[in-house]
Amino acid sequence: MDKDEILSGDLSGNIFRWAINNDTKPKGHIVIPDSVRCFVSNNLVGTLSGVLYQIDTQEVIEDFGTSIICSAWNKSKTSGLIGLGDGRLVDLHTKRIIGLHENNAEIWSVCWSPNEELCATASEDQTTCIWKVDGEQNLIATLTGHTTAVTAVDWKHERIYTCADDRSVRIYSTQSNAYNCLRVLNTPKSLFGWFTLTYLRVDEDQKLIICTTQNGYLVIWRDDETNDNGIPILCKKIHFGSLEGLAYDKDTHRVVTISSDCTVTSLRLHTD
Template sequence: MAMEGGVAELREAHRLTGHTDRVWSLAWNPSPGAAGAGPVLASCGGDKAVRIWKRAADGSWQCSDVLEDTHNRTVRSCAWSPDGKLLATASFDSTTAIWEYSGGDFECVATLEGHENEVKSVSWSASGSLLATCSRDKSVWIWEMQPGNDFECVAVLQRHTQDVKMVQWHPILDVLVSVSYDNSIRVWADDGDDEWHCVQTLTEADNCGHSSTVWALSFNQKGDRMVTCRSLQKLLMSYSCYSVMTVH
């Protein structure tokens, strides 16, 4: 990134090739030492493969691992756990795979099943103890990590009426946000008794939502701002998380 007249300008530094179909998702390992020295990047796509990229000592990027033969359809989303030790990959084959780097290789240590249709997105909570997935089956699932890399489904959230496009945990709180083809944004939280509920819904009718499909969302690092997007409307909407994250 270069500065031109006080404005940041992005320039291509490297081009990574290897996928044979469209690339759907990218994720930086937050703790690259867990999977090798230097920066580590995961990518996944329509070729059913996940690729792990590492930067060599000379600054070049190399594909160090290709994770395949686990998913049999498009791999739509990938996400590293906060400690960088596990990689979750969500696929159109209705499953989510959990990968661990051990002994110099990546191993699929768990396969999460239950969704009835394509899994569109996967996200780890800040603590790393919870994982969320969403699907074309209109549901959001919350999984709790157990000893031995086992995962237990602790909630199936079914308030959306259409395809759920993306889930994202708040960067600090155990609060989950989902966006959907039904034009809505939903905020989910645990009531303290291990029951998950929708605590807020943002829609166009409330003058704080979109008029058609909400495709993606992102939090800033502090978690006090959230932004969502709708491509057809060419619209980004920004929210203060003081109001969005009000949990009763």
């Protein structure tokens, strides 16, 4: 998602472009010969087979040989990171391996540190790893505590936020490079059925922690250390299938989700 449009894709290779307005019909549609796994940019898409395509021309940019699961760009959009299904974290431009998770565990999520010197990866191996971006497999710290796969990570100021299949959100402090866990947020009992937490975004200005679940719920907590009960301010079912993607624009407070129910939902949060 950017300021003007939303991209969505599916396992059949369909890619749709949607205008960010009230129009429910896509403004563009193409098909690539592979299953869509991750949008790297508004014109680059990663696939389950590991091929990175240019969307407009369908040109093969790179073949990583394993699923392209996640990506992250620095603020200036000059440097990109790719998380792969075999546990490698790769610099998009140089192809240098920045990080490698033990046992080649999948990297489900990657994000940059605020100063862009470090990055964090969330993995199937139940850990979040901190890497030096300009190094080669230079592991700075390993964050533990989750009991199942860590599915998403976000880094804001001196806080790292993670969510996992164990249905919890963990908040770590990066002060003095200690990486201590400050709080654990658990999902409410009102969230029915079997589920895991799939994606996470943080709005540091509005102090919001936004999560999605495997059974179609949007869950939002207030990031407030004085709130001891950890009860979310919103827990609402917005899809009938698993939530397979989450994007958030903090300037417009727009949340966009995509689901296995073959729908894309765009909504705006009222933060007053």
